[in-house]
Amino acid sequence: MQELLSGQGLACERDDRLLFSHLHFSLNCGDVLQIAGPNGTGKTSLLRMLAGLLPDYEGEIRFQGELVNDNADHFRENLLFIGHHPGIKLNLTPEENLRWYQSLYRPASDEQIRQALAKVKLTGFEDVPCYTLSAGQHRRVALARLFLQAAPLWILDEPFTAIDQGGVKEIEQLIADHATQGGAVILTTHHNLSLPVELKVIDLGQTVQLKIEGDDD
C-alpha cells in the first residue's frame, strides 16, 4: 500500500493546555481514518494541523514521503478540506458558491456543478440564495465539492453535522467508494460509522501523554 500521509511526534497545545502529544499515524491510499474523542480533546485542532492551517506545530507531517512544508502547493492541490464551518456564502446560490471553489482548483462546467448538486439532493435549489436553505443543506452544498474536486486526500471535520439519516448513509458510501478507488479520508464524527471498508481510529480521548498508535501495520 502506498503511504499518502503520515505524522511523526505531533503535539498540539492550546492556551497553555496540552491537547495531545507524541501522536504518530500513517495513512495509506485506501484508508479511512476516524479521529475520535470527547469534545475538547483536539480533534478539530489535529485536522486543522494536518490541513496546514496551524503553521506552528510540533512534529513532522509528510505527504507522499515529502515534508508538507517543503512542497505545500503540491499537497494543497491534492487536498480537499471541509472544515467545521462549511464555507458557504449565504448571499450566493449553491451554484455560485461551487463555481468559486472550482475556480480555486479545477474548473467545472455548469453541467458538472448541477450534477454534483443533484447528487447531494439539491436539485431545484441551484439558484436560490443559500440563506433560504437549512443548515443541513448548507453542509450538503459544501459536500457537493467531493464530487467536483478529484483530490486523493479528504479531510472532513464533522461532515454529518445537520445531515439527515439518509444523507449520512450516502456520504458513508461516498467515503467508502473514495477509499476503494485508492483515495484516503480523515474525518471526525460522533456518528457510529458503518463502512464496508476497514476503519482506522485514533482516539484522542485516551490519556494524552500515552503514545498513541494509529497505524495498524
Add this chain to the structure above:
Amino acid sequence: MTEPVAMQTDSNAISSWRAFIGTFKRDLLLVFRRRSDIVNPLLFFTIAVTLFPLGISPDAVFLAQIAAGVLWVAALLATLLSLDSLFQQDMADGSLEQLVISPHPLAVLVLSKVLVHWLVTGLPLTLLAPLLAVMMFLPDAGFGTLFISLLLGTPTLSLIGAIGAALTVGLRRTGVLMTLLILPLYIPVLIFGTGAVISASQGMAVTGHLAILGALFLVALVSAPLAAGAALKISLNG
C-alpha cells in the same frame, strides 16, 4: 482496488489567475447582493463633508482654504470605516480557511479582494469628491488634481487597510485597534494628497506630490498583499 487515484501533478490546470478572477467575481457579486456596503461609505463621506459648511462657516473664501483637507480626511475616514468587512465575513463562514489552504499564493487572492474593495469604496469616493468639492468652493485649478490624487491615493488606503483588517480579523471585537494600527501608515498618503490639491489650487507644480503618491501606491501594491496574507495566517492560527 489498490490503484491510487491519479495524483494531480499537471499544475497547468490549476491557475492562480483563474483563482484571482474567480475570487474577484465572487466578491463583486457579494457586494451587489448587499448594496449597503457600497452606499454606507459614500453616505458617510457626503455627510462628513456637508457638516463643515454648516458647522464652521459657509464663507466661500474660508471653505476654499480647508476644502482639500476636509475632502481628503473624509475620504480617508470613509475608507477606514469600510475596512471591517473586508475579511470578517470570510472568517465567520469558513471560506477564509479555504482561501488559505488553496494551492495559490495568498497574496494573489488578497489582492483580488482588495481590488474589489477599492472598486466599491475608493473609486466611488473618487468620483463623488469633485461634486462635493463644488460645495466646498475648491478653486477651479484644484479639481483635476483632487481627482488624480484620490485616484492614486485611495488604492493605497485600501491596500494598507487590508493589513490592519487581516491582523484584527481573529479578534472578537476589533473596535479601535485596527484604526490605531493603520492610521500612522495613512498619514503620508494624507499629507501628500492634500499637499497636491493645495498646491494645484494655488497654481503651483503638483508633479512632486503626485509622484510620491504614485510611489506609495506601488510600494503598497507590492508589499501590502504579502503582509496581509501573512497576517491572515496568523489570525487563523489564533
